[in-house]
Amino acid sequence: MLNNKSILITGGTGSFGKAFVRTVLERYPDVKRLVVFSRDELKQFEMEQEFSPQEFPAMRYFIGDVRDYSRLRRALEQIEVVVHAAALKQVPAAEYNPFECIKTNILGAQNLVEACLDTPTVRVVAALSTDKAAAPINLYGATKLCSDKLFIAANNILGGRNLRFTVVRYGNVMGSRGSVIPFFLEKRKTGVLPITDPAMTRFNITLQEGVDMVLWSIENSRGGELFVPKIPSYRILDVAEAIGPECEKPVTGIRPGEKIHEEMITSSDxxxxxxxxRYFAILPTTGKHGPVHYCDQNGCKMVTPGFAYNSGSNPDFLTVEQLRELIRINIDSSFTV
Incomplete structure (x- = not known):
């Protein structure tokens, strides 16, 4: 699928970007060019130690910011596939620095849309979303909802271009930087695991599952879909029990902009x-990308009216032992309790 293709990934030095690059190099050894676009020269230098252009001739490292249209346009020369992973995603930081989040997550998304429309070689764009974009209550979620809308709406202005835009939305990535499991693994050394709210639940997806879903969307999207995976949930108390059963677990209260349960599909969707x-797809309401036409073309079916996909009501929950095993496999092979 990606052999002999040129690919660009924005935010390519993040957790997802590194896993995506590793997977592409393993599965598609004849990839033509794989461009990591990000703004942090140190992270690019560190990533280059693992994926050097000398060992992997397809690799390129391009310093730039999605806020800068002209730099994006330059980076997209001869690119065919774009994965958009660049974002400011820390909820408290976004609440404190709202317009910085808007400039990267919304204006940066529009810059990328326009740059891709202006680059004749680009054929498919897959943008990463988040469960926090469904019925958002924090600024980060609101900016990602706007970003999702921009990428989906870009399919309306393609003209005669052979190009499609799609969005991939999934829940918390197990082990990603700033997420709860690495935080708990570090905090258990102190004997205290702070619990925001005992009722809190979250969706869970491994980093590799996220990468595989994006690759699937690149191959299978028709344009206009917002893909959502069917994945399990976990209870925050079960995560704490899996990591530190002997630890104290004081309740500290939810942080600004947090939900008790996360949604990926609302009843309105x-x-x-x-x-x-394997997946759901939220589609535009009408037109050639709408659900009626889409089902006719793909043989799929509509969900029941009023259906919602919520981490609290999800029928599939990870057990404490399943969480421990996933931590061993995906985060720390030496993890023991």
Whole structure:
């Protein structure tokens, strides 16, 4: 699928970017060019130690910011596939620095849309979203919802271009920087695991599952879909029990902009959501990308009106032992309790 293709990934030095690069190099050894676009020269230098252009001739490292249209346009020369992973994503930081978040997550998204529309070689754009973009209550989620809308709406202005835009939305990535499991693994050394709220739940996806889903969307999207995976949930108390059963677990209260349960599909989305088997797809309401036409073309079916996909009501929950095993496999092979 990606052999002999030129690919660019924004935010390519993040957790997802590094896993995506590793997977592409392993599965598609004849990839033509793989461009890491990010603004942090130190992270690029560190990543280059693992994926050097000398060992992997397809690798390129391009310093730039999605806020800068001209730099994006330059980086996209001869690129065919774009994965958009660049974002400011820390909820408290976004609440404190709102316009900085807007400039990267919304204006940066529009810059990328326009740059891709202006680059004749680009064929598919897959943008990463988040469960926090569904019925958002914090600024980060609101900016990602706007970003999602920009990428989906870009399909309306393609003209005659052979180009499609799609969005991939999933829950908390197990082990990603700033997430709860690495935080708890570090805090258990102190004997205290702070619990925001005992009722809190979250969706869970491994980093590799996220990468595989993006690769699937690149190959299978028709344009206009917002893909959502069927994944398990976990209870925050079960995560604490899995990591530090002997630790104290004081309740500290939820942080600004947090939810008790996360959503990926709201009941309002149900009227234009289809079931694809492994994934759901939220579609535009009408037109050639709408659910009726999409189901006719793909043989899928609509979800039940009023359906919602919520981490608290999800029928699939990870057990404490399953969480421990996933931590061993995906985060720390030496992890023991």
């Amino acid at each position: 149900s009227f234009n959501t289809v079931d694809l088997g």
